[in-house]
Amino acid sequence: MRKLLCLVLGMLFVCVQLFAQNRTISGTITDDKGNPIPNASILVKGSNTGTTTNADGKFTISVGPNTRTLLVTSVGLAEQEVNIGNRTTVNVTLNAAEQSLQEVVVNTGYTRERRSQFAGAATVLSAKVVENVPVGSFDQALQGRAPGMLVNSGSGQPGASAQITIRGVQSIQGAGAQPLYVIDGVPMPSFDMQSINPNDFESITVLKDASAAALYGARGGTGVIVITTKKGRAGATNITYRGQYGITTPPNFDRLNLMNSSEILEYEERMGLQGAPTATPGWRYSLKNPANATLPATDANPFAPSQARYNFILDSLRGINSNWRDILFRQGTSQTHEINLSGGSDKTRFFLSGSYFDQEGIDRGSSLTRYTTRFNIEHTTNKLTVALNGTVGYSQTRLSEGEWLGNSARNPFQMVYRAKPYENPFLADGSPNFGASTNLALKQVGNLLEGIQNSQWRQDQLKSNAGLTLNYELLPFLNLRNTSGVDLSYDYNTRYVNPASYIGSLQSFQAGIASEASRRSAQLINTSSAIFNKKFADIHEVEVGAYFEAVRGYQRGNGFTLYNLDPRLTETGQGAGTLPTNGAATYPQNATSAKSGFGIRSYFATGRYTYDDRYTVTANIRRDGTSRIANDDNRQITTWSAGFIWNAMKEQFLANQNVLTDLRVRGSYGIVPNIGSLATFTYGLAGLTSITNYTGPQIPGFGTTTYAGSPLTGLAPSSPGNPDYQIENVRKANLGFDFGFWKNRARFTVDGYYNKTVDLFVRQNLPAESGFASQDLNAGVMSNKGIEATVNVDVVRSRDFTLTLGANHAYNKNTIENLGGVFEYVSGTFIIREGLSYGSHYTFNYLGADPQTGRPIYETADGKTTNNLAQAGRFAKFGNYLPKHVGGFNADIRYKRFSVSALFSYQFDVVRSNNTRNWITRGTAGYHASVNGSRELLTNQWQKPGDIAEFQAVIYDRDFTSSDLEDAKFLRFRNLLVSYQVPGFNFGNGNKIIKGARIYFQGQNLAIWSPWRGVDPEDNNNISLNEYPNPTMFVGGVEINF
Amino acid sequence: MKHFRLLSIGLLLLTLASCRKLIEIEETDFIGGDVALKTVNNNEQGIIGAYAAMNTEMGILLNSVMSDEVKVGEFYNSATVHEWQFASTDVTIRDNFTAISLYYRIIDRANRVLQALPTAEALRAGDEALRAKLRGEALFLRAFCHFELARYYAGNYDAAGLAMAYMEVPSIKPVARITMGPYYEKMKADMAEAKTLLPDNLTDIYRANKLAVSGLQARVALYMRNWQDAITYSTEYINAIPLASRADFPGIWTDANKAEVAFKLSRTPSIGGRIGSLYDATSASASAIGTVTWSPSDELYNAYDKTNDIRFTTYIKDEPLLSAAGRVSRLVNKYAGTAYGTPGENVADAKVFRTGEMILIRAEAKAENGDLAGAAADYNALRNARITGNTAVTFASKDEAINAIIAERFIELPFEGHRLWDLKRRGLPITRLAADAPNANATTLPANNFRFLLPIPQTALDANPLTVQNPGYER
Structure with missing residues (x-):
């Protein structure tokens, strides 16, 4: 080689x-x-x-x-x-x-292929889908755009990336592995998108099958998203200004159907009367509470306990009714400014841009500010073309601390349904009412607000992604090419809690906390290739490419935590005091550092032969090696793929008809290793970020332990290591059809696929004699079968008026075919079982309240019923958290200079665990001492024998059961864009001041329709509890071409 | 173009240089694999890791719950064990008494040290001596744990009977059970070698020493019915560590002194767990004493000379605060630790070997060897040390001697993890008084019942196709 x-x-x-x-x-x-x-x-x-x-x-x-x-x-x-x-x-x-859209060029990142010769399954999205969309991470804008690509937002934090799954989950261990993102040939981590300006993008291509992603080998196991940025063109220099201003508003929480103050006070009283008293005001001050039976009607001291006093307190509380949506969240503003220049001569072309993006999240502590630049320069001298494409971005993300805290009274996304509406979180002067909180004097929201005001968690990122490509035309039919790229991120994470605050007094050593962690990660890539392309006798077109590619990744970081901060200062470690040792002989380090790295080496060759533009066959063979496999014997792997395409319109028998204007049949098969399936360990850095350890799980691992009989720290094996570890392979088959009718005004693409993951990592129990419990071994098989369709119809296409309707839909069926000797195992709320799909919920079947006793009724394993959870069976018949059907549809209307585009996205055949609903309908005294209730409890809870009710009596608990599993299908009005094209104008001397301009209004997440009774049915996981929901955004903007 | 050429050369060199190394990049910061136990010092940490997992508590609880030492207190759990109803899938067998996981984990830790130790780097003065000591500790722990496994899962000693797998190297591969003959020989070899390597002093009784090996050898010999060895090894122990005085005796249990103990496992409020909580939960305060899970059986309670036997007041307490509240008031006091509601409540070191046990081993071995006078001498010496005004006895027959010695083991060693194994190895039934039994069906487990051997947990059977279930539990 x-x-x-x-x-x-x-x-x-x-x-x-x-x-x-x-x-x-x-x-x-x-x-x-x-x-x-x-x-x-x-x-x-x-x-x-x-x-x-x-x-x-x-x-x-x-x-x-x-x-x-x-x-x-x-x-x-x-x-x-x-x-x-x-x-x-x-x-x-x-x-x-006639064939315009079909003839678009597919950019695979390495090559540009004409559609008629491209055998793979790929979706090309134009820049329009991300342009000016007011989201901090562009992948959030891809929902509903590409068939077979599930895009789910896990967080409404500005700049948070979406979770993308292409053609189903293909691995148990690597279930969350994200597709490979490549910008102009240089790969980029999926989670750094907050520092990238999507307005620089020219196109986004999603590569889905083995043939399309063959050039990426193991890195492309879960699909590839190829981004091509804008390039300059020879001619006059174009200068464009873009500006945008808008607002971000919290979602509607009415779906939760929460009780108001008088309702929750009534419910608290009911809990007491039903035999489950709580120390909450509704029961404590209730005159029906036996403890208050001997109260005097009035008392000379107006503050002494009396019936009148208690009624007064309850009346006051009923009158409070805090609106948590307005108190906990804000209407954030968002704005962007950008200038780009493009142009050049026939030898040198450039595209330059600089942008500023600023968006406040609905969480009062969250925002994203971003500065980016891009420089794309291309120079041609004779046979040599040199292109430098690069971006440098700097982003400052203020993260929602509440989201990070998760299950916490300081998380506003949880307190929106936990906080009792009779808490008044403000003092008379408008400042938060903080301090120790009790059920009778709630200060939870006051503490939350004081916490947000006095803490800060930030991630600053300096991001660069750049590549230099040299192309030399050695012979007319032989090009030599080399691309060298660097992707670099430098993250600086900080978390400060003000020492002079209440929240600061609750930290270790009672005076704030300052944690800082920095991480530098770099990925270098070099791809060298020689490409032969020649047409013989006008009908035989051959292209053969030979490639060598090297990828090297580095990570390095450090982190520390300081306590006992200086109360004169905030957001710094300066002036931090000393720490007590409490008599200990040693003191643990509050600082750490780590580094790691990996390499990938690939040799590969591609071949394509086209006969008469009618038949094309393609093939690819490659050998990939990576240091991410510890065992030398398994490090290198050879894989291949092959494909064909039949461009039927070139056949004689279709020459004399005018119904079909396009017909192509594509097929491909190949083996793609999935590097995303390889498990990793992490070295934590001050709890803020981490460094990846790429081979940890394969090598016997040790953790520390303590034995009181020795001052030495003990070392204990934590994992046995797996010397047989190898990479999972996905065998992907694809068959696709493209056809067009009606002068190609109606265009269809249909793809069917069958992907089979072999050597699937499966958790297997180890012999007890080994001293370990279980280990992931390459032993299973998983399949994904599906069908995807896209249709676009130009309903009206005239000079002044065009109307295009588009839709895409995908169906995916996942099956765990084989677990290699293990029958099943439980993973979180779902079960991994042969024959089921990945993500099948596994829980008790709740059948309502027993009409006689009010006790919960469950189904037993043998189909009977029981009131005892210990005797209830667990079932896997409640559906799956990964949607089977995903799609979107859009309409684009243009009338003269006005245009309107609307995008809707949807998912169905999906069931998620609604933990929020479990909490607010749990009904027990324990829960409702600190959680507000759903109004459903008022009408649908068992109270007396004979009641037919969904929810069990107050004195019983039903736990987490099927009653929390809800249909999470949704239809979302994802985006609306209304714009007006302003004509160019001049000052009369013939020089145009403005070549043209556009004024637009854009709305994101405008409406959602769903049976889901939680805040947002869309999420990136199986459970809903504390998520930062997708906000609704409205922006107005201008684009001016000078 | 000169620059381009230079650039190309640069790229070529860069590519070629990085080519071979690219797939051989190792994680440099990972304390795992060969790095973890690189030096002798690291191996000492590895041994500490093995001690950290060492546990006598599981055996203490099982011996109490399954035998006649305790009765149900205020909260009843482990019912299938207490009533001898368990199966290989029983939750208590899986979660509370999985000796197979616990002891093989310690064995794995010891084996990893034994594997790494010969080539471990000696960086400090004294590391060579430490290397030998660590090998001794690893061998001792390996023998100790294999003996524990045999007590749980194997029958009484019979060279042809089935023991467990004797693990001598770390391995995750399925492995078969071997017979007791070779199993015990490997154990004896480990002990013999450990004895030559371990310190011959009691400076640090939180770690293994030569006398701890003597203690284990005596115990193993007793179980193998190798009476002469039992006498030899227990004598080594007794000669080095005499019986405690009555004044010192209670201090053994509060860890105020080190009397009688050659080896114990250190336990603090933050590390190692609270032995006392096996029997009753920690308390919020003296007025809110924790739930009593297991109370001493009436059979045991009444076996003591309550006035003169120091062991009664040391081991058992009838708490007036509880009887006043109408609660179960008889408590296991052996591991009570500090006062109710204080941080040290229920905290006590786990004693592994004690002279009290050794002298009873020797008495039993002498009786079995026909030395009735010698047996009586040891028996009387122990009782003299424990009971004020004790009257010495003589044994007229071997049976009389054995019965007396087993009865004495009952009151000398309760809550120390011996009773069930004693009944098992002597072929005796478990009998409970009606007042001690949770129900009428749980008064007697016949002698040599299959349940004296615990079942191999079903999960362990599933994961190891080479292993076999004990008789009576086959599904």
């Missing part, structure tokens, strides 16, 4: 010696009506050399002596290949887009 490498690189040297004269070609591009087409793209076929037409449709381009073909494209028009021969003037007429 080293020989091949040397050959490739050797050729690179040779090539620099070869030069020849360029020539200049100019011309005009017009449409079929003779109108000049501005911004049409002219590309030298097989290279990156290109330019664009100016406002008058004219272009000039410098091409090499061997250039024979230009590729002319323009949005909405059919692509055309023009044989230039020896001409220096080339005028081209582009026809209306």
Whole structure:
């Protein structure tokens, strides 16, 4: 293999010696009506050399002596290949887009493939889906856009990434593994999107099958998202300003149907009367409480206990009714400003941008501020093309501490249903009423607000992603290419609690806390390739590529925690005092550091043969090696893929019909290792961030332990290590059809797939004699079968009015085929069992309250009923938290200069565990001493024999059961964009001041329809309890082209 | 273009240089694999890790709950064990008495040290001596744990009977049970070698020493009915550590002194758990004493000379605060620790070997060897040390001697994890007074009943196709 490498690189040297004269070609591009087409793209076929037409449709381009073909494209028009021969003037007429969308080029990150020759399953999204969408992490905007791609938001924190699953969960151990993101050939971590400006994107391509993702090998096991950024075009320099301002509002919490003050006080009294007294005001001050039977009617001292006094207290509490949505959350503002410049000459083209993004979250402590720059420069000299694409971004994220605390009275997303509405969290002066909280004098929300005011948790990220690509046309049919890329993030995480605050007094050593952690992670990539591309006898087109690729990852970080802070200062460790040792001989370190790294080495070759533009076959073979496998014998793996495509429209028998305007049949099969399945360990850094240990689970691990009989810290094996560890493989088969009717105004794509994961990691019990309980071994098989369809119809397509309707839908069926000897095991709230799908809920079947006794009724394993949870069976018949059906539909309407786009997304056949609902309908005194209740308790809880009620009597508990599992299907009005295209204008001297502009209004998450009785049915996991919900956003903006 | 050329050369070199190493990058910061036990000092940490898992509490509780030492107090759990109804899937067998997991975990820790120790780096003066000592400790712990496993899962000593797997190297592969002959030989070899390596002093009784090995050897010999060895080894122990005086005796249990004890496991409020909580929960205060789970049986309570026997007041307490409240008032006092509601409540070191046990081992062995006078001498010596005004006895027959010695073991060693095993190895039934039994069906477990051997937990059987279940539990 080293020989091949040397050959490739050797050729690179040779090539620099070869030069020849360029020539200049100019011309005009017009449409079929003779109108000049501005911004049409002219590309030298097989290279990156290109330019664009100016406002008058004219272009000039410098091409090499061997250039024979230009590729002319323009949005909405059919692509055309023009044989230039020896001409220096080339005028081209582009026809209306009979096949325009089908002929879009698929950018695989390594190559650009014409649709008619691309055998894989890929969805190409235009920049429009992310442009100007007011979300901090662009992946949140992808929901409902690409079939087969499940995009679920796990957090409404500005800048939080979405959870993306392409074609189902393919691994148990790597169930959450995210697809590989690649920007202009340089990979980027999925969780750094808060520092990237999606307005720089030109297109987003989702690669879904083995053939499409073959170039990525193990890194592409769960799919690849290829991002191509905007490039400059020769011609006049374009300057664009974008500005946006808007608001972010909390969601509607009415779905929770919570009790108001008088209702919860009534319920508290009911709990007392039903034999489950609580120390809450509704019972404590109730005159029906036997403890108050001897109270005097009145008392001379107005504050002494008396019937009148208690009634007065209850009356006062009833009158409070705090609106938690308004108190806990805010209406945040969001704004962006951006300038980009693009242009260039025929030799050098550039796209530069700088942007500012600022968004406040609905949580009072959360926000994202981002500054980004991008510099894309491309230079062509003769046969050499050099392209530098890079971005540097800096983001400051203020994280919601409540979300991080999770199950805590300081989490506003929990307190919105826990806090009793009769708590008044403010003092008379409007400041939070904080301090020790009791049921009779609640200060929980006061403490929460004081906590937000006096604590700060921030992540500052300096992000860079850049790549340099050199392409040398050694021979007209042989290109040598090298891409070197660096992806770098430097994160600085801080968490401070003000020492001079109440919350600060609750920390260890009673005076605040300061934790800081920094992490530097870098990923370097170098890809060298030689690509042969030649057409023989005009009908045989061959492309063969040989690649060598090296990926190296580094992580390094440190973290520390300081206590006993200086009360004069906030948000710093300066002035921190000493710490007591309490007589201990040693003192634990409050600081730590760690580093790690990995490498991937790949050799691969691709081949494509096309006959007469009708039949194309493709093949790929590769050998990947990675240090992430500890055992040398399993480190390297050889995989392959193959595909075909039949472009039926080129067949004679379809030449003389005008029903079908496009028909292609695609098939592919291949094996893709999934590096995301490899388990890792982490080294924590001050609890704020962590460093990844890539091979930890494969090597015998040790933890520390203590024995009181020795001052030494004990070392105890924590994991046995697995020397047989190897990577999971996914065998992916895909069959797809693309067809178009009605002059291609109706376009369809249908794909069916069958993916089978083998060597699936399965948790197996170890012999007790080993001293360990269980271990993940490569022993199982899992399958995903599904079908995806996309349809787009241009219902109306005229000069002044266009209406396009689009829809996409995907169905995925996951099956755990084999667990390799283990029958089943429970994982969280769901069960891993052969024959079931991954994520099947597993719990007790709750059948309501026993009409006679009010006790809960459960189903037993043998189908009978019982009131005793210990005798109840657990069942896996309640559905799955991963939706089977996912899709979206959109409408784009343009009338003259006005346009409206609407996007709806939906999911169904999905059941999630609604823990929020469990809490607010639990009904027991224990729960409702500190949790507000759902109004359903008032009407649907057993109180006396004969009651037919869903919820058991107050004195019994029903635990977590099937009654918490709810249908989480939803239809979401995801996005609405209304815009007006402002014409250019000038000051009369002929120089345009503004070439054009656009004014728009955009709304995100405008409405949701769902039977779910929680805050938001959408989430990235199986349980809902404390999530930061998706906010609703409204923005208005302008885009001005100078 | 010169720059491009340079750049290309640079890239070429970079690529080639990183090529081979790229897939051989190791984690540098991970305390695992070969790194974890790299030095002798690290191996000492590994041994501390083994001590950290050491546990006599499980055996103490099982011996109480399954035998006639205790009766149900205010909260009844482990009913299937107390009433001898358990199966291999029983939750109590799986969760409370999984000796198979506990002891093989310690054995694995010891084996990892034994594996790493020969090549471990000696970085400090004295490391070579430490290396030998650590090997001795690992061998001792390995023998100790294998003996415990045999007590739980194997029958009375019979060279051809089935023992467990004797693990000598760390392994996650399925492994078969072997017979008791080779099993006990391996155990004896481990003990013999450990004895040559361990310190011959009692400076640190929280870790193994030579006398701890003598104690274990005596105990193992007793179970093997190798009477001469039992006499030899127990004599070594007794000669080095005499019986405690009456004045010192209570201090053994409050850890005020180290009398009689060659080896015990250190327990503090924060590390190691509270032995006393096996019998009754910790208290909020003297007026809110914790729930009494297990109370001394009437049979045991009445077996003492309540006035003159120091063991009665040391082991058992009839708490007036509880009887005044109408609660179960007879408490196991052996591990009471500090006062109710204080941090040290129920905290006491776990004594592993004690002279009281050794002298009764020797008495039993002498009686079995026909030395009735010698047996009586040991028996009387113990009772003289415990009971004021004790009257010496003589034994007329071996049976009389054995009965007296077993009865004395009942009152000398309760709540120390011996009773069930004593009845098992002597082929005696478990009999409870009607007042001590939770119900009429739980008064007698016939001698040699299959339940004297615990079942291999079903999960362990499932995970190890080579192992076999004990008789009576097959499904």
